[in-house]
Amino acid sequence: MRRLPPSSRTLLPRTELLGDCHSCVGLCCTVFGFSRSRDFATDKPAGTPCPHLASDFGCTIHxxxxxxxxxxxxxxxxxxxxxAVTARTPGHLTGAVFPRMKQLHEMLWYLHEAADRALDPDDVTDAADLAATITAFARLGASELLALDLDALHEQVRLLLVAVSDALRASYHSTGTPDPRLHPGAELAGRSLRGRVLCxxxxRGACLIGxxxxxxxxxAVDLLGADLRDARLDGADLSSALYLTGxxxxxxRGDRDTLLPHRVPVPQWARQS
Incomplete structure (x- = not known):
């Protein structure tokens, strides 16, 4: 991976890793496609505007x-x-740059947490260093950004996130026999884990649908990439869960008694309960 000299490194703040639709030209409503399903009412090919995208790039059915x-x-x-793409990328290149910028920003989201939560000082340094390098990549011109090897970058980030997770989770001493159902990629759709202490x-990557x-x-549960669609979180404590995203x-689904990490945007269901 290309690295930049320390003198040129600055870190993108976490506040810039939160979406601001008012400062965007509806890229997610145009660049990505979707198929009719329980999540989308219609089919929409990639690269075409959503029929509900307004002329001012707002959503008419928001x-x-x-x-x-x-x-x-x-x-x-x-x-x-x-x-970020709207502000810095020529219009004819936004469609190509946006998905790659999203990947960079998502990696930065995880690296911020890794730097905050790591127990090993070397992991803290590595996370901060890698995050600073990715920040520099995110500020490259469109042609340079499109030439980046994101697969190699993803692998570096993955290895670091796993190392931080392993060390942190090991600090939580569990009593009793480990549950063999609880492992990376576990199929736990519809399962009842109510009231359990899973610290x-x-x-990571588990299917927890419903x-x-x-x-x-x-x-201290690693939830990196876990599918939480329709999972019941009423009264659950996720205040120190690892790698949780908005x-x-x-x-x-949760309620006012669900405890969430302070860094994660408050979901609509929490504001309504």
Whole structure:
């Protein structure tokens, strides 16, 4: 991976990793395609504007996306890539640059947390260093950004996130026999884990669709890439869960007693309960 000299490194603040639709030209509503499903009411080919995209790039059905069949839109987050591309990229290149910028910003989201949560000082340094390098990449011109090897970059970030997770989870001493169902990529759709103490479990990439996690202690649980669609989180404690994102939480269901990490945007269900 290309690295930049320390003198040129600055870190993109976490506040710039939150989507600001008012500063974007509706890139997510144009660049990405979707198929008719329970999350989208219609088919839309990639590269074509959504029929509900207004001339000022706002959404004409924003307040009723769920009832109108566009639940997928309510749980999407570009991690601030939309406004970054809109501000710095020539219009004819935004469609190509936006998905790659989103990947960079999402990696930065995780690296911020890794730097904050790592127990090993070397991991803290590595996370901050890698985040600073990716920040520099995100500020490259369109042609340079499009030439980046993102697969290699993803692998570096993945290895670091796993190392930080392993060390942190190991610090949570579990009593009793480990549950063999709880492992990376576990198929736990619809399962009841209600009231369980799962501290330190590794549920990276797990399928938790519709799982019952009410009143469950999920502190130091690795949820990187876990599918939480319609998972019940009423009264659950995720205040120290690892690698949780806004889209994951928005796709779940909880209540005012659900404890969330302070860094994660408050979902609509928490504001309404």
């Amino acid at each position: 307040d009723v996306l769920g009832p109108r069949g566009y639940r997928g839109c309510t749980v999407f987050d570009c991690f601030g890539a939309g406004q 330190g479990a590794d549920l 799982a019952d996690l009410r009143s469950t202690d999920l502190n 889209p994951q939480i928005a796709a779940a």
